[in-house]
Amino acid sequence: xxxQGPNAQSSALGHLRAxxxxxxxxxxxxxxxxDMGADVIRVEPPQGSATRNIGPFLDxxxxxxxxxxxxxxxxxxxxxxxDLDMPAGRQMLLRLAEQANILVESFPSGYMEERGISxxxxxxxxxxxxxxxxxxxxxxxxxxxFKGGDLEGWAASGYMQTTGWTWQRPTRPWGRQxxxxxSLYAVSAALAAVSNCWRTGKGQQVDxxxxxxxxxxxxxxxxxxxxxxxxxxxxxxxxxxxxxSTKLLRCKDGWVHLNIGWRNGRNAIVEWMNDEExxxxxxxxxxxxxxxxxANVKHVVDVVTKWATTRTRQExxxxxxxxxxxxxxxxxxxxxxDDPQLRSRDFWVEVEHPEFDRSFTYPGAPYQLTETPWxxxxxxxxxxxxxxxxxxxxxxxxxxxxxxxxxxxxx
Numbered sequence: 001x002x003x004q005g006p007n008a009q010s011s012a013l014g015h016l017r018a019x020x021x022x023x024x025x026x027x028x029x030x031x032x033x034x035d036m037g038a039d040v041i042r043v044e045p046p047q048g049s050a051t052r053n054i055g056p057f058l059d060x061x062x063x064x065x066x067x068x069x070x071x072x073x074x075x076x077x078x079x080x081x082x083d084l085d086m087p088a089g090r091q092m093l094l095r096l097a098e099q100a101n102i103l104v105e106s107f108p109s110g111y112m113e114e115r116g117i118s119x120x121x122x123x124x125x126x127x128x129x130x131x132x133x134x135x136x137x138x139x140x141x142x143x144x145x146f147k148g149g150d151l152e153g154w155a156a157s158g159y160m161q162t163t164g165w166t167w168q169r170p171t172r173p174w175g176r177q178x179x180x181x182x183s184l185y186a187v188s189a190a191l192a193a194v195s196n197c198w199r200t201g202k203g204q205q206v207d208x209x210x211x212x213x214x215x216x217x218x219x220x221x222x223x224x225x226x227x228x229x230x231x232x233x234x235x236x237x238x239x240x241x242x243x244x245s246t247k248l249l250r251c252k253d254g255w256v257h258l259n260i261g262w263r264n265g266r267n268a269i270v271e272w273m274n275d276e277e278x279x280x281x282x283x284x285x286x287x288x289x290x291x292x293x294x295a296n297v298k299h300v301v302d303v304v305t306k307w308a309t310t311r312t313r314q315e316x317x318x319x320x321x322x323x324x325x326x327x328x329x330x331x332x333x334x335x336x337x338d339d340p341q342l343r344s345r346d347f348w349v350e351v352e353h354p355e356f357d358r359s360f361t362y363p364g365a366p367y368q369l370t371e372t373p374w375x376x377x378x379x380x381x382x383x384x385x386x387x388x389x390x391x392x393x394x395x396x397x398x399x400x401x402x403x404x405x406x407x408x409x410x411x
Contacts (some may be wrong), residue, residue, distance in 0.1 A: 010039020010276065012372040016194065018102040019043055019093075020077070023208065024051045024176065025149050026106030026134045027073035033102070033190075034076035035365055035374060041100075041390065042074060046081045046409060048383040055096045058356070064383060065355070075362065079381035080390050081411045088410045092119050095395055097122045097129060098305070101197075102190050106134040109145045119205045123192030129203040130184050130193040134179075142157050152212025153178030158356070159218050164234045182329035184211040192288065247301060248330065251308045255330040256316045260304050269304065278307040337361070349376045387411055 020030035022355070023044045027127045034040035042049070049163035051073070059066075069278025083089040094117065097103055103122065105112055119131040133139050136148030148154075154160040154172045164171035197203050209312045216292075221232040229339035260269050265288055273279040280303045286292050291298065308316075313329030320327040331339065343346060345368070351361045365374040391397045391411070405411045 010372065011375065012369055013038040013100075013135060014372075016101045016105060017041070017099060019096055019100050020104045022104070022106030022134070023049075023149070024054065024073070024106075025179040025182065026104050026132075026186075027051060027183075028176070028180050029072050029106075029132065029134060029186040029190075030077060031075065032183060032187045033104075035376075037372065037375075038102075040077045041096065041386070042077045042079045042381065043084075043096070044079055044081050044383060046083055046384070048081075052383070060238065062174050071360075072362070074380035076377050078386040078390065079384055080387050081384035083410050084115055084117065085125060086408075086410050088405065088408065090115055092391075092395065092410070093117055094122065094125050094338065096390075098125050099394060100126065101194055102128060102132060103132045104132045104134065104186070104190075108147045109139065118381050123171065125205060127203060128201060129199060132190050132206040132207060134182055134186055134208045134210070135211050137206050138212065145311075148210075150176045150178045153182065153214050155209040157214035157218065158221065159214050160233045162218075162221060162234060165236050166234050168234070168381050170234065178214050179209045179215060181207050182210045185213050191208070206253060246326075247304070249301070249305050249308045251316060252310060252312045254313050254332075256308060256313055257326075257328050257330060258304065258308070259326040260300060262287065268323060269327070272319075272323060272325070273307050274303070276307070278310070279303070295374075351376055351379045353379050355382070383411065 004319065013033060016033070018033050018038050018039040018040045019029065020026060020040055030040045030042065048064040049070070052067045052070045053062075054067055054069040055062065056068050057063060057066040058068060064070075082092055084093060119133075122129055122131060136152040137143040137146055148156075149316075153173060154177070157178075160170045160172055162170075163173065186206060186208045189208070193206055195206050224230040224232055246257065246259050248255055248257055250256075259267060267282070267287075270279050270282045270287075274283055281287075282300065282303055287300075311319075316327050317329050320375075329335075336342065337348060347363050347364045347366075349364045351362045352359045362376065364376065366373065388402065391402055392399070397405075402411065
């Protein structure tokens with residue numbers, strides 16, 4: 001059921017319409033669809049989504065229209081309000097679903113079913129609908145009815161046990177990385193389901209588990225356990241369960257990432273250090289022995305760190321490029337904002353917020369399409385900003401109908 005909106009010809013997904021209901025673990029999925037041109041309608045309760053209360057806030061002043069979290073995750077979307085606890089609100093969602101290609105929901109298990117707006121009910125009004133559910137554990141299995149969010153995805157996947165420092169408790173990556181991974185899978189699966197719908201005429205449910213999404217990225221840890229009965233743990237800066245070659249080391253003006261390992265009997269970093277007469281004993285034949293290196297890794301790190309503190313991050317980057325080495329600077333946020341590579345690709349974009357008479361810098365898209373370019377079409381919507389347009393134009397309601405629905409608390 002492709003839509004003929006203003007973005008249909010100029011964007012990759014301008015022919016699609018998606019509805020988004022739920023909490024923060026599904027926001028990134030909707031954002032990805034909207035940023036590629038889909039007409040994504042965020043369905044919020046009349047008081048606004050709970051994610052509008054997530055800080056930080058503009059100028060440290062809390063408010064549902066000042067959440068920087070909500071701004072970031074809801075660019076290019078439209079907003080309508082509906083109280084899904086009311087029969088009239090649920091009926092209006094069914095009418096919106098009739099015109100949609102995709103519905104993304106991330107409510108706790110049972111929420112949609114209890115209100116009669118489950119996949120089985122929605123497919124009755126739109127057999128072509130692709131219904132995407134995003135939850136901590138998926139909608140089936142012994143934990144399918146459990147509540148949970150991003151943290152549960154990391155903790156239950158096995159990955160969190162391997163992150164952090166050996167002398168500290170397990171840590172989670174900053175931000176909502178489990179929800180990001182789950183949302184990426186959700187977009188891929190949703191578009192595959194839409195493609196299948198064009199062939200068969202039938203929609204389907206896409207069931208995303210954050211636990212499974214993160215577990216799919218554990219890479220070598222499962223192989224180490226199955227093959228060698230080794231339970232991976234926190235490994236500081238190391239990447240694998242053996243001698244860690246990739247390190248984050250302090251340099252003259254910050255931090256640098258270096259690969260200090262030996263490959264095929266060579267160590268290019270040690271060769272560079274030796275050119276500057278700072279390799280110490282690392283050129284000795286004894287370092288060709290893997291067991292010896294593993295047992296004495298601290299000495300290697302100490303010698304390399306002493307040398308690293310004599311050079312700047314940019315010296316590492318440029319000289320490393322000349323030498324074909326895997327090393328680079330660790331950028332701060334100000335560094336990234338001023339990075340010449342990101343600026344040359346127009347990654348950072350200015351977004352107008354007319355209600356504040358200001359513009360703000362946002363990250364753009366990490367991809368470029370030559371025929372259907374990405375565009376920042378609008379800032380995140382205010383609460384129910386598009387009620388009039390969508391309910392009158394798409395559902396055929398009158399101004400009187402909207403007034404009555406507002407009085408009743410439906411919208």
